[in-house]
Amino acid sequence: MxxxxxxxxxxxxxxxxxxxxxxxxxxxxxTLINSGNENDFIYPRSSIxxxxxxxxxxxxxxNKFKLSSKIIALSCSSHRGESYHLxxxxxxxxxxxxxxxNLQCGTHYPxxxxxxxxxxxxxxxxxxxxxxCAGKHLAMITSCxxxxxxxxxxxxxxxxxQIKIREIFEKFSGNKINIKNYGIDGCSAPQYxxxxxxxxxxxxxxxxxxxxxxxxxxxxxxxxxxxxxxPNYIGGSDSLDSTIMKISNKKIFCKGGAExxxxxxxxxxxxxxxxxVADGNERAIPYLIFSLFKKLKIMNSAELTxxxxxxxxxxxxxxxxSVGSVETML
Numbered sequence: 276m277x278x279x280x281x282x283x284x285x286x287x288x289x290x291x292x293x294x295x296x297x298x299x300x301x302x303x304x305x306t307l308i309n310s311g312n313e314n315d316f317i318y319p320r321s322s323i324x325x326x327x328x329x330x331x332x333x334x335x336x337x338n339k340f341k342l343s344s345k346i347i348a349l350s351c352s353s354h355r356g357e358s359y360h361l362x363x364x365x366x367x368x369x370x371x372x373x374x375x376x377n378l379q380c381g382t383h384y385p386x387x388x389x390x391x392x393x394x395x396x397x398x399x400x401x402x403x404x405x406x407x408c409a410g411k412h413l414a415m416i417t418s419c420x421x422x423x424x425x426x427x428x429x430x431x432x433x434x435x436x437q438i439k440i441r442e443i444f445e446k447f448s449g450n451k452i453n454i455k456n457y458g459i460d461g462c463s464a465p466q467y468x469x470x471x472x473x474x475x476x477x478x479x480x481x482x483x484x485x486x487x488x489x490x491x492x493x494x495x496x497x498x499x500x501x502x503x504x505x506p507n508y509i510g511g512s513d514s515l516d517s518t519i520m521k522i523s524n525k526k527i528f529c530k531g532g533a534e535x536x537x538x539x540x541x542x543x544x545x546x547x548x549x550x551x552v553a554d555g556n557e558r559a560i561p562y563l564i565f566s567l568f569k570k571l572k573i574m575n576s577a578e579l580t581x582x583x584x585x586x587x588x589x590x591x592x593x594x595x596x597s598v599g600s601v602e603t604m605l
């Protein structure tokens with residue numbers, strides 16, 4: 276077991292730290308960094324939305340409803356509730372003639388602070404489209420419409436669309452999903468726990484698929500290309516995954532998930548990485564990513580500089596005084 280952690284220091288004392296579970300491998304199967312937790316089961320949460328979106332792409336809904344690349348990116352997004360997100364989601368619901376009240380994701384205020392404040396000040400009533408998982412749910416509904424499936428119970432474990440999603444997970448991970456691994460996500464959709472090494476297999480096969488060396492290559496190319504073309508639509512102007520994709524010059528696809536999960540693939544170096552902050556605190560991830568990408572030369576010096584400008588390694592207090600620092604021990 277290798278202790279990988281991100282330290283938050285006040286003056287010269289480590290005030291708190293976050294233990295990291297980490298596995299990074301290349302397409303040849305070579306392990307680049309391993310914390311020794313590869314057999315731990317975790318819920319990848321929203322980080323695996325791209326796999327959940329593959330049956331939607333396969334349904335031919337894009338052509339039938341003339342869906343844009345922005346809408347495609349939203350299908351595997353955790354959007355931040357910014358105005359441009361809502362605009363495309365509303366267009367999508369109108370195209371498929373679906374009443375958004377029937378989306379079963381629930382509601383919450385925008386994850387983007389400025390967007391949330393704007394809504395609160397306006398006294399505007401939020402709806403299901405503000406849920407960060409609305410795109411995933413609209414993708415499920417759209418696929419159900421294309422296949423003449425019941426849309427009223429689209430989240431049930433044995434619904435034909437959910438079975439299709441499980442088949443994708445099993446194909447890309449190389450393992451069957453057991454009922455004991457079934458859980459319910461924050462948006463009420465099925466969520467499954469995987470061993471960290473199996474999530475890494477998902478990612479490596481995603482790279483293969485994108486490069487026409489695995490199944491569902493046409494679907495993965497559409498999804499990844501749409502996200503890379505519209506990075507703000509998988510997250511938002513203030514989300515780490517969108518930021519990394521904007522900085523990395525179209526070579527990285529990545530996606531965060533709740534409880535400190537972050538997945539990435541480097542399409543050029545053919546590397547897949549699984550990150551899980553053991554205590555679920557997401558604040559450690561930007562600093563860990565910086566250290567990892569520097570060590571593995573995934574980002575060049577200019578790209579790392581841009582990332583560092585956004586996520587300062589200095590701890591600042593409310594008077595903007597530097598009171599400490601952040602460091603990752605790999």
